[in-house]
Amino acid sequence: MATDRDVLPDNIKPIHYSLSLYDLEHGGAFSYEGQVSIDVKILKSTKEIVLNTHQLKIHEAEVKITKTEDLHKASNISYDAPRQRAIVSFDEDLSPTHNAQIVIKFQGTMNQSMAGFYRSRYKPTVPAAQSVARDDEYHYMFSTQFESCDARRAFPCFDEPNLKATFDVELEVPEDLVALSNMPEKEVKKSSKSNFKIVSFERTPIVSTYLVAWAIGDFEYVEDFTRRKYDGKSLPVRVYTTKGLKEQGRFALEHAHQIVDYFSEIFGIEYPLPKVDLLAVHEFSHGAMENWGLITYRTTAVLFDEKTSDARFRNRVAYVVAHELAHQWFGNLVTMDWWSELWLNEGFATWVGWVATDYLHPDWNVWSQFVAEAVQTAFQLDSLRTSHPIEVAVKDALEVDQIFDSISYLKGSSVIRMLSSHLSQDVFLKGVGDYLQKHKYGNATTNDLWSALSKASGQDVNTFMDIWIRKMGFPVLTVAEEPGQISVKQGRFLFSGDVKPEEDETIWWIPLGLKTGPKAMDANAGALTTRENTIRDIDDSFYKLNANQNGFYRVNYPPERLVKIGEAKDKLTDEDKIGLIGDAAALAASGLGTTPALLALVENFRDEENYLVWLEILTRLGNIRSIFSEDDEVSKGLRRFTLTLISPITDKVGWEFKTGEDYLTGRLRALLIATAGLVGHEGVAEEAKRQFNAYTSGDKSAIHPSLRSAVYRIAVTEGGKEAYEAVRSDYATTTSIDGKDVCLSAMGRVQTPELAKDYLDFLFSPAVAVQDVHSGGMSLGANAKTRAAVWEYIRDNWDSKIYSTLSDNMVVLERFLRTSLNKFANYEIEKEMSSFFGGKDQRGFDRGVSVISDTIKGNAKYKERDLPIIREWIKAHGYANPMSSLKL
Known part of the structure; x- marks a missing residue:
């Protein structure tokens, strides 16, 4: 034992x-x-x-x-x-x-x-x-x-x-x-x-x-049946809801029966129970839970109304349904031996959930979404000293909940994607099927999975994957150029940029994924298994490592090469573009690169039309604006830069949803309108306020459901107390399944400490479900105008409201603290927090407190280092001029 x-x-x-x-x-x-x-x-x-x-x-x-x-x-x-x-x-x-x-x-x-x-x-x-x-x-x-x-x-x-x-x-x-x-x-x-x-x-x-x-x-249900036969008959698949909501379960139902059949086929093991029930639960701390045969979901993860729901929830429902159904085999049929191997359940279900979503929706470009959301989020936590290995020691119950995080889910799934790409998906799934067959109705370990994959592939999987699982962190490849060749050197990447020798002893197995030449052809460069190596026969006109961002590592190119790759972006896949921008942003934050280099890179993407590439660009620019928000000159310059960058594509995409338009164009429209309105685009802001006023005056057709979030956020930002109270009123009366989420996010856009305190009082009142408190905290914490008020509120109301309300479910408490406090970039605030929490019993959320501290110190160091050079770049490139009006 x-x-x-x-x-x-x-x-x-x-x-x-x-x-x-x-x-x-x-x-x-x-x-x-x-x-x-x-x-x-x-x-x-x-x-x-x-x-x-x-x-x-x-x-x-x-x-x-x-x-x-x-x-x-x-x-x-x-x-x-x-x-x-x-x-x-x-x-x-x-x-x-x-x-x-x-x-x-x-x-x-x-x-x-x-x-x-x-x-x-x-x-x-x-x-x-x-x-x-x-x-x-x-x-x-x-x-x-x-x-x-x-x-x-x-x-x-x-x-x-x-x-x-x-x-x-x-x-x-x-x-x-x-x-x-x-x-x-x-x-x-x-x-x-x-x-x-x-x-x-x-x-x-x-x-x-x-x-x-x-x-x-008081449940009702919609029902369908698997098309595949199980013991000679189709299985019933049902989505249960409380009465009045069952029709909103049809979108999930249509996915569920197809996914059960798909997984039965690719795993080579038939779904093992006689029925599949999905249940919408009105208050739920997680997204969903894979109970065998009775899967429970937060309402926004399983219900969708074709008339009133934001289209982005299509993606959420499709993926979460697939993720939980994957668990019926991987987790339920075969269960990890102990919670230290939680990643076996969650990492695999995350990856194969995207596999199934891609199978049903090839037009959604889900692997670009995976790179933009899953991979980049995993990088963020794993670049901290307070990260943990994928497989982490867990002593008891209170420690378990804290590793339901982006390491277990997202880094776990990212390294599985890396391994699957290396072995090929067919070989990988053959090994998974063998693993499930051997250990069904029992428990298994990481080594059991590696053994099955080694047998299926004929490769020693344990040799090159063990370090990825048992060591925290990930590498950055630093590239140096000579004519016709490059040298690559691996070292641990830290957000703080100050890796100590004793923290940089791991040598990872790194699949290089090299593309080179005028047509960006795959070059068989193999894997880096030593500290450094030289790769020959490089075409100097173009090369890029980590093709399609399949590998879980970052690449630090020489500054001139970064510019050239950006100029040759037509040779890049969407995943390549997202990875390149994410790497440049992370390197700037760590000091291995610079923010001006990132800004110069994204200037090449003015004519980009892919939603997921824009999501990565605007997420990175939003984070930079947040960190440097206390400097008024730089803050305005960065807003002007963002506005200049996105105005052409915002003009092109416009407000109108056209018949037959693809799903991702609709997502792009919502992203651009929200961003443009929040960085000062007068035309967008005025139209958003017009639609908001019409909507709140009774015209419920005035705002397209997929733009409701963008319009509400702009309205609260621009409209002060009156708009805030209108959204708060809508929160109390909305019947849209995603309406409360939209309202909570928008209310966090208030611009004064007074309204922020009012909102926090509301969040911790009986009117708001405990499951939703972290959504409001995340919105306020991301808002430069209110994050100080959030910390003050937490500090002053810890015993009376925060801990007393949330501590019955440590998952919710830890999530609220992380999302509310991790955007600060101030050493003094970090010291205050460390002192405050140091005097508390942190059992059950101590890992989250450490992550917050590490993140804030990294943000502060980044701000201190890059503020002067950003200010100079903004001036030199004309973004220091007063904001001018743009109409749309």
Whole structure:
């Protein structure tokens, strides 16, 4: 047993759970009673059984020896609350046996923490069933969220991923409500309680506790069937919602049945359960959860209204549906052995989720999106000293939640993409299929995956991938030129730019991905496996490393070469362009390059028409404007630069959505209008205000759904308190599934500390769901005019509002802090934060605090170093002139 894990004693092995929940109190206390019978093997003689519980009360417990019918009643039940355990003690030894059953009666609460068995509030849009739990304003549904370690909040259990068992679930619910679980209904019978029924479900396959699920509510569904036959018949695929919303599940439904068939084919293993249910949950701390056979989703990740939803949510729904369905094999059928290998679940599901999205939507250019969003976000965290390896030591439950981050998901998926590109996707998926087949219904490790891939490919995958998984950070390749050849040298990249020798000892396996010559042909340059090497036969007219940004590393070209590559951008794929711009921006921040070099590079992209390339450009320019926002001259100059850069394409794309227009052009329009309006384009700002005024005056057709976010953000920025209050009013009344997200983001564009404080008071009021608090914090934190007010508010209201509201779910607390505070570029603020949090119990969010500190110090160092040269560049290139009006 690994000594770095705080795990349960190894004297008990669970085999099967029979779980019954009853006396569900649907109002007031929201309590319930339960009984769980656990068939176990007793492996060592013991006088106590230790299992996981959290916020449960055990009434009584006993052990039955099924062969001898011996009965041992517990003599004492005690709790180790910090370790989330219950200790059930007996007067006599329990002897080793394979035929024991633990029977526990207990009481729990359907909490509001979005963890365990919990309740979600919502406002009904149609008449509801009589017995729906409700108060004066809201109705409630009930569902579970057990990953990573919250099954223990719902029932006493052995809550570790490698302690798998089968489950029988039985729920006593009102007759007019729907009960769901992992498996189909087995039987429905009348309860002894009037107007109640008892719903029992088929037995699950062997499964980890974190994947068990159930839900109770006033549900309806839309249904389709797989086209592929499973044991001779098509499987039912359903999207469940609370009543009145089911039609918004059709977009997800159309994807779900196709994806189940697609994964069954490419993995070579058929979907293993008899049904697939997707459930929209109104309050949800994550994006979605892959419970086997009953996948739960935040509403904006599974519902889409063709008439009122922003088109960008098409992409979100398609991808998240695919990601969670990938888990039905990779994570559920085969589960990581321990949470340190979380990346096995999340990294793979992220990558293959994009594979499936690309399969269904080849016109969406999803791999460019992956490079612009996933790869660049992973780089950002992994360039900090406070990053962590993909495979990271995890001691216990509170540490697990903090690694559900962009390293496990996005760096994990990025290195999988790198490996798949190297081996070829077909070979890679053959190895994955072999891995799943060998370990199905069990647990596996990273080395098990490498072994399967090595066998499928004939290459020693472990040799070149082990370092990528077990070492934090990533390399930058520094290029030096000589006639007809280049030398490349690898070293660790840090955002702060001050790598110490002891931090730069890793030698990565780096696939070079070289393109060279007038036609940018692939050159077989192999991989760099030493500190440095020379590559010959380079055509000096053009070359580029890391083709299509397949490798997880950055490239530092000589300044003159960067200019030449920018001038030859017609030879670059969209992924190449995004990678080139991202590299230049990161190198400028670290001091290995300069911001003027980045600005000169992006000037070459005035005529660019690809949405995802523009997304990368404008994200980078927005970050630079944020870091240098305290210098008024530079701030205005950077806004003028951005405005000059985007005005031609903004003019061209315009406001009108044309019939038959492709999806990405619509996304580009929304991006350009939002950016232009926020950097001072008078024409765009005036039209946005006109549409906003018409919309808020009652003309709900005045704003295209895909421009609502852009228009709202511009309106609040320009319109002050009146516009802010209009958006806040819309938040309270919107029926659009993405309406609350749009409003929260826009309200964060307020321009005064007073309105920022008002908004924060609103965020931490009962009017706003806890799941949404971080969205508002992210918007305020990214806003140079309000981020100081956010820090002041957190500091002054930590105990009374921040911690008390968010600490029941550390995922939400840590996310709120990161997104609210990581945009500062001020050493003094960082010292204040370090002092403040240093005096707090940081367990459960300490990693986030360290990331914030590291990020702020890096931002401050960047600002200190590049401010003078940016000021000079702005003056020399005419961007220091007063802002002039541009009409559109």
